[in-house]
Amino acid sequence: MKDSRYNSFFLIHNGLRTVLFETAIQLQQSDLSDPQCTTTEQVEDILSMFESHAHGEDHFFNEPLEEKDSRISNMFLKEHEEDHRLGQVLSDLINQWKNANDHQERSTVGRNLLYAFNEFIAFNLYHMNKEEIELNAVLWAHYSDEEIKATEQALVQQVPPDKMMRYAKWMMRGNNDEELYHWLKEVQLFAPQEVFNGLFKIAQEELPAERFHQLQLKLETQKVA
Ligand SMILES: [Fe+2]
Structure with missing residues (x-):
């Protein structure tokens, strides 16, 4: 069922969900004992996309919402802290993987990387649903669609063009x-x-x-x- 109100998160979240799903399969198919494997670079790219995305949501939606509904505002700011923590676990594992001394060590770290990536996916699937359902309900109660679209415009305009094009690739694939x-x-x-x-x-x-x-x-x- 389509929302009757404007869902500012839908297109970009569909892009982000797509890169998570595609990378999950790629990671399972990769030989992570091979030091030439490039899937870890895609995971790093995901971390950078999710980090900026969360920062944009905080700055443009969650922080201004504090004065209207501090409980929901804080809940989503806190979820982004957890998201950042899960991302940090992944980037630490990627560093360990890069510095592994041999085939066996790389393979073991690679397996842990897969599990950590699955946790990142699981958290973010719940989190993005929650933003589209619970956060949107509160945004809709306090702002008009025109105000939400104007906020989205301001958010999009501060994304550097090269980064916007990286999101766009996955948005094309995922909508x-x-x-x-x-x-x-x-x-x-x-x-x-x-x-x-x-x-x-x-x-x-x-x-x-x-x-x-x-x-x-x-x-x-x-x-x-
Ligand atoms: Fe978010």
Whole structure:
């Protein structure tokens, strides 16, 4: 069922869920005893994406919410602290993995890395659901959709363009045609041309040809988001 109110977290969370799911499979298929294995780099990339994402949510949503509902504001700030702790466990393990002396040690640390990544996924799946259900309910009670969209705009604008494109890759992979159309149409209508061009290029790279073709057609022919 679609929310009747604006869910500011949905597109980006679908992107983040997708990178977690895809990396989980990749990690299981990787030979982590091999020092050349690059899956750990993708885990580091995930940590950097989740860290900035949580920081943006804290600064733009959770901290200002303190004056309206301090219990919910603190609950989500605390969850981000736990998220950071789980990320730190992972980055410590990645360092151990990089510095392992032999095949056996790398393999053992690699197994622990897989378990720690699963804990990170499990926590974040619950956490993102909770933001979309409990945090949204409180945001909706205190702010209009226009205010929430304006906050989201301010949040998006402080993300450096290269980082935005890294999120965008997973958002393209993780959202359905309808969501992608609304997102890109809004960008086409209201953002600078180069932002739209950058996203359009990622859509072309990430979507299957037929889905991309339909999206392109709709963006060319329909006038409203
Ligand atoms: Fe969050």
